[in-house]
Amino acid sequence: MTKFILMFAIGACLSPNVLFSCDFCNCLSGINPYYNSKNRVAVNFLSQRSFLPPILPTLTNTLQTKHIPLATTMHGGHGASPFPTTETRRTIEVMVQHHLTDRFMLTALVPFSTLTIEQGSSFSVSGIGDVSLLAHYVFEFDFFERSTILLGGGIKTPTGLSNLTDASGRRFDTRFQSGTGSWDFILNLSFFASHLGFTYALDVFAKFNSSSTVGDRIGHSLSATTTLSHDIFRNNASQTALVGILGARFETKTQDWISGKFDVDSGFTSLYAQAGGQVVFYFVKLDFLVLVPVHQSRSTLAMNEQTRFLTGARIEF
Numbered sequence: 585m586t587k588f589i590l591m592f593a594i595g596a597c598l599s600p601n602v603l604f605s606c607d608f609c610n611c612l613s614g615i616n617p618y619y620n621s622k623n624r625v626a627v628n629f630l631s632q633r634s635f636l637p638p639i640l641p642t643l644t645n646t647l648q649t650k651h652i653p654l655a656t657t658m659h660g661g662h663g664a665s666p667f668p669t670t671e672t673r674r675t676i677e678v679m680v681q682h683h684l685t686d687r688f689m690l691t692a693l694v695p696f697s698t699l700t701i702e703q704g705s706s707f708s709v710s711g712i713g714d715v716s717l718l719a720h721y722v723f724e725f726d727f728f729e730r731s732t733i734l735l736g737g738g739i740k741t742p743t744g745l746s747n748l749t750d751a752s753g754r755r756f757d758t759r760f761q762s763g764t765g766s767w768d769f770i771l772n773l774s775f776f777a778s779h780l781g782f783t784y785a786l787d788v789f790a791k792f793n794s795s796s797t798v799g800d801r802i803g804h805s806l807s808a809t810t811t812l813s814h815d816i817f818r819n820n821a822s823q824t825a826l827v828g829i830l831g832a833r834f835e836t837k838t839q840d841w842i843s844g845k846f847d848v849d850s851g852f853t854s855l856y857a858q859a860g861g862q863v864v865f866y867f868v869k870l871d872f873l874v875l876v877p878v879h880q881s882r883s884t885l886a887m888n889e890q891t892r893f894l895t896g897a898r899i900e901f
Contacts, residue, residue, distance in 0.1 A: 610676040611716075612827035613691060614809055615833060615858070615894055616871055617774050618789035619732055621686070621722075626679040626898035628871075632732040636669040639744060654794040673888055677706045679898075689734070699760070711762030714744040718772060728779035746796060758800040765796035783813040787832075791879040795841070803838035803851060809858075816861070825864040832857055833875060849883035855891070870894040 600773065612628040678694035698710040698754030744763020748756050758764065766793055775786045787809045795801045813833030818825040833856040840850040860873030875892040 604663075605678070606636075607757075611772075611787075611789050611807075612675065612695075612894065612896070613679045613693070614772075614774075614787040614789050614807065615875070616829065616862075616873060616896070617776070617785040617809060617811060618872065618898070619734060619774065619776050621732075622900040623682050623794070624679070624898050624900045626681075626894035626896060628675075628677045628679070628841045628894060630673075630675045630677070631893045632675075632889060633891075634671040634889045635656060636885075636887040638666050638668050669703040669887060670699065672700045672702075677876040682728055687729050689720045689722060691720065691736070691738070692716070693718075697762075709748065709756070709760055709762070711748070712744055714742055714763040714768075716740045716770065720772070720774075728777050731775070731777040733776075734772070734774040736773075737769070737771045739772060740764075740791070741765075741767055745764045755798075758796060759802065759840065764793070764800075765798065766794045766801065768793045781814060785809075785811045785813070799841075799844070801841040803840045805837040807833065807835045811831040811858075813862070818864075819854070823864070824865045825860040825862075827864065829860045829862065829873065831860070849885050852883075852886065853881040854889065857864075860894075867900050869898045869900070871898075 593792050612630050613626060615628075615630075638865065660778040675695055675697040677696075680692045680694075680810040681689055686742040687711050695713045696711070697713065698708065700708040716738060718736050718738030718773045720734040723735065725731055725733075742763055742765050744761070746758070746761045746765030748761055750756065770792075771790045773786075773788045775784075775892040777784045788806070788808045789808075790804075792804050793802045810833075811829055811832060813827050816826045816828045834854070835856075836851075836853040837847045838851050839848060841847075842850075856875040857878050858873050858875040860871065862872075871894070873894040876895065877889055877891070880888050
């Protein structure tokens with residue numbers, strides 16, 4: 585087993601890994617869009633699991649790969665395998681949001697991820713990603729009872745490690761690296777509206793990627809999440825509440841440019857239904873969400889993702 589254990593530090597939105605099918609979230613905080621004009625520090629934890637059943641290769645491919653370690657066979661990306669393939673990704677993302685003024689807000693995103701792939705044997709990589717910094721302008725207006733729009737953008741900087749190698753010194757595929765080694769550009773639009781005790785929210789996150797120092801480029805991506813929240817219980821005297829959340833999430837990504845050509849198996853489109861809640865206790869809020877895939881459009885050699893689980897905690901001040 586090969587494992588890289590790196591120190592946890594300021595990172596950014598998770599750089600996508602689509603060597604197999606593991607979906608990305610661009611910004612974990614966007615899964616549960618939320619805003620109330622306060623500064624906050626939040627930590628989110630996302631658990632993802634993808635699966636591909638055995639695909640019997642040709643006799644030639646079987647002879648070629650029979651005695652090659654898992655980490656080496658995966659450098660080439662996809663391919664038939666006589667073993668079932670399971671990919672597990674766990675991501676911790678730290679988010680810090682601070683208002684310079686009532687109308688201007690800065691956001692920093694910090695991820696740490698662990699990727700484990702099992703295909704006859706096991707292979708694992710862990711590390712921090714690239715720092716993402718965003719700025720948002722806050723628009724408030726009367727629509728229903730109260731509405732807010734956050735319009736922003738920023739950059740993902742190449743601060744994560746992007747030259748990790750295996751035991752033989754061979755560089756991992758770009759999509760196995762903790763960082764992409766590229767400067768990428770982000771656009772973000774969020775909308776929030778309250779009416780009759782319900783809160784409606786929409787978060788759209790687009791990332792436009794550039795080429796890394798080795799010439800690879802991860803595909804451009806877009807995610808959109810919509811949620812409807814309502815109080816199940818609230819006691820203002822004790823400053824406690826339980827909020828129910830329902831919603832949906834859409835994700836799509838274009839093909840990756842790897843080693844001078846497009847990886848035709850890397851693009852995808854996915855749709856998830858999500859449900860969960862939030863526990864409020866004074867200035868502390870705890871989130872829990874389940875995301876169930878209801879539609880996935882992928883290559884036949886790409887893995888389908890199973891149910892996601894997201895938990896989080898935030899402090900507001």
